[in-house]
Amino acid sequence: MNDNVSLALGGASRSGLGGLPQRLVQDGVVEEAAMLEALSAARERKTSVVTQLVSSGVANARDIAVAAADEFGVPLFDLDAVTLDLDSVRLVSDKLLAKHRVLPIFRRGKRLFLAVADPTNQHAIDEIKFQTSLAIEAVIVEDDKLQKAVDKAIEQVDNQMSALTDAGDVDLESLEVTGGEEELDDKVGRDDVEDAPIVRFVNKVMLDAIRRGASDIHFEPFEKLYRVRFRMDGVLKEIAQPPVVLAPKLCARLKVMSRLDIAER
DSSP states (O other): OOOOHHHHHHHHHHHHHOOHHHHHHHHTOHHHHHHHHHHHHHHHOOHHHHHHHTTSSSSOOHHHHHHHHHHTTTOOOOGSSOOOOHHTTTTHHHHHHHHHOOOEEEETEEEEEEEESSSTTTOOOOHHHHHOOEEEEEOOOOOHHHHHHHHHHHHHHHHHHHHHHHHOOOOOOGSSTTTGGGGSOOOHHHHHHTTTTHHHHHHHHHHHHHHHSSSSSEEEESSSEEEEEEEEETEEEEEEEEOOOGGGHHHHHHHOOOOOOTTOO
């Protein structure tokens, strides 16, 4: 083996570099001393070494993205050429997006394509796979563009949710529920399904579930009680108790959203 190559490999091994950091040093994108310093700073700040390198000006985001794509055989994307898909973004909670600084860019069937700057962040991929129950396909993007895109996506989702709830919070206790117990035996018609307070309540429940990262929503009608619960971190938590006489309307609304026949009992 060439002595110079042997020394270079030996130096990388002694300094403990591997994977992407080693590739960046070998390609001359980052000096070894600067890389070791960036790794230490990233650990202290609990951030990605790629973000640390770019934010500190040690390396160019484009150079890192090209090297990462080549090292791991992952496609390289330009975020400037991708239109933000809020439906895909909403598949992942704001909490995970902010924590891992990754961005869902589009979905194809059971696959979710995830923009990442650091393909070695397997923990992020695993957490998002668990939350979405989708296969995750990582694509490499430039870190500086990714940081801006993540902030923009979270802001747009929040604004959209705020717009849906700006009509005012739903006070279920004050809803008019004429008919008493007899209403439970009446057929629920289209007007009941489109009743504005019911629609706003169901929408608000679902938006709250997204905000809080719930995996399931339980609408639970009982003889004398109606409750709504979220499953968060594997635990069911009660979040609302609408009047039990609204059970038929709530059920009908959920059926309409699911494209089921509201006439079936």
